[in-house]
Amino acid sequence: MLVLRPVELTDLPQLQRLARESLVGVTSLPDDTERLRERILDSCASFDKDVHNQGPENYFFVLEDLPRQRLAGCSEILATAGFNEPFYSLRNRHFTSASRELNIEHGVPALSLCQDLNGHTLLRGFHIDAAFVGTPAAELLSRARLMFIAAHAPRFAEAVITEIVGYSDDEGQSPFWDALGKHFFDLPYPEAERLCGLESRTFLAELMPQYPIYVPMLPQAAQDCIGRIHPDGQEAFDILEREGFETNSYIDLFDGGPTLYARLAGIRSIAQSRTDTATISEDIDAHGRYLVSNDSLKEYRAIVADLDYNAGRPVALSAEMCTALNVTEGHQVRVVAL
Template sequence: MLVLRPVEPSDLPQLQQLARESLVGVTSLPDDSHCLLQKIRDSQRSFASPVQSNGRENYCFVLHDLEHQRLLGCAEIVATAGYQQPFYSLRNRPFISASRELNVHHGVPTLSLCQDLSPHTLLRGLHIDAELQHTAFCELLSRARLMFIAAHPQRFAEAVITEIVGYSDAAGESPFWNALGKHFFNLSYVEVERLCGLQDRSFLAELMPHYPIYVPMLTPDAQACIGRVHPAGQEAFDILEREGFETNSYVDLFDAGPTLFARTPSIRSIAHSRTATARRGTAHAGQTTYLICNDAVDDFRAMVVELDWSADEPVTLDPATLAALHLTDGSPLRLVAL
């Protein structure tokens, strides 16, 4: 039985193991016990804080195998992407050059350093065990964060973003980084991503060029990376795309991976989730897979359950599922079909 819950201090050793296994580019999961312990403590404070608007909070969740007492994944929400430090991105927009005398009107794509996305809520830190990829549990890990936002909208911004890891090869080389960022830092892509995990990335961003970068002047390999998803990040991209997230004109500062954007109220798991009442009983195998959670804050729990459920009816759950979700007979819950 797998359940998603807030991270706890005792999770540190297993969380660090997840960090070791995570994809290069997932900078919010550094393989460093001090940084991860600080993340856990910040998350605990965030869950415990009675906030009424989005601020500096970050909420870290883990996917817990109750039977074997092991962690199989993790994911995070940052209430405000640029609350403590500016959240830098590259804005991909054309620069228009025109001459009436020559009858020329031409748009050249450019990348410009910006902080436009700083006010938005940020999804990050998604990592799941390889054996659970392309299963309903990957949906659980990604989308339960959205259910938490649905339950506590006052804690988050009116728009949500996420950066999908951009392309790098099997050796960890990023053509985009090699063509651009490496000229400003004598560091490999792997090294710079590791530094971003250990420290706030704004100190590196501030050394990047502050003038527009003309895309045609980059190498063809680097240009091909702009907005390109790393193959290992495709599932995360697809899940959120089905949720209504869309690519926009922003890409990651270091590998040019795409940024996904959605207005919070229009996200599928938020707009379509429904509240119901839990009923203790004998649950029969259902025909529909649901993501189901309680509406707690620091005691938040979410699972994937097979149900036959009709709107306005109670949700019948067996005692083990009720206990795993920290629910009792008559408790309110939230659910949405996968």
């Protein structure tokens, strides 16, 4: 059985393995022991805090294969993008110029460095082992974060964003970076992303041009990357799109990947999840597959389960499911259809 839970310091060696295997562009999962240790300790402190409003907290989750005692993936929630340092992105909008004398009006798409997304809750750090791609485990890893938000809504913003990794080739080259960022930093794309993971994206972002970049002036290969998803990032995109997230006019600063946006009220796993009382049964006539979580904070757990569930009635769970969820008879659990 796979269970999603908060990260622990003992997970560090296995997180290093996940970091080595992660996609270039997942900067919140740096392949560096000390940075990962700091990330884990920061998450542990966030789960320990008794807060009742949105702040700088970062909630780091891991997906554990219980029988094998092996981590199969990880994902995060940053409660407030831009709380401790600016959250930069590129706004992709038309710039309109007009001439009254010639009676001409012309619109040109332009990219502008901005901090418009400061204050939103940010989903990041999604990585799953290749063996679980396309399985319910990927849904669990991504969507259980949203169920956590549903259970602890005061800790988060009214709107959630996420950046999907943009296109780069098999050698790790990004046409978008080569056409734009590389002119300001003599670094290949993988190295720029690595530095962002180790340090901060702010020091690179602040050296980017402060004036609009007219899209038609970029090479066609770079233009084609605007809003384009890396093939390995497609599943993360698809899961959240089914949740109600939509693309907007913002793209990633370095690779041009799309940004997804949704308000809490429109997110499926939040709006459609229900809480009911758990009851233990070893005779479950399952009629559907569900995501099930407890509503705990530090002891948060979530699994995929085949259930016979009707809203407003007790949720029949096996003893194994209850153990994985760290609940007993009578506890409240949160349920949403897979």
